[in-house]
Amino acid sequence: MVKEIERAGLPVVHICTIVPISLTVGANRIVPAVAIPYPLGDPELTAEEEKKLRRRLVIKALQALQTEIEEQTVFS
Numbered sequence: 001m002v003k004e005i006e007r008a009g010l011p012v013v014h015i016c017t018i019v020p021i022s023l024t025v026g027a028n029r030i031v032p033a034v035a036i037p038y039p040l041g042d043p044e045l046t047a048e049e050e051k052k053l054r055r056r057l058v059i060k061a062l063q064a065l066q067t068e069i070e071e072q073t074v075f076s
Contacts, residue, residue, distance in 0.1 A: 002022075002027045003025070006028060012029065013030075013064045013075075014027035015033050015040070016031075016033055017033045018036070019032055023074075026072070028069060029075065030073065031064055032074065034057075040057060041054060060075055063075070
């Protein structure tokens with residue numbers, strides 16, 4: 001689906017837990033997530049720490065969205 005949305009002219013960021021799969025399916029902008037069962041959070045953290053973690057991931061994704069790329073790129 002990521003490739004089809006980009007083909008329509010809209011840049012997409014794929015936040016994922018398994019980067020090699022995203023590379024295989026052709027996602028262009030990839031942001032690694034936290035872990036498979038909790039891609040955008042961590043139940044071990046306090047509510048405040050988890051909020052900071054989520055904010056960092058969203059900011060990284062927004063920065064990736066604004067970045068001009070020529071090939072598949074993983075934003076670590």
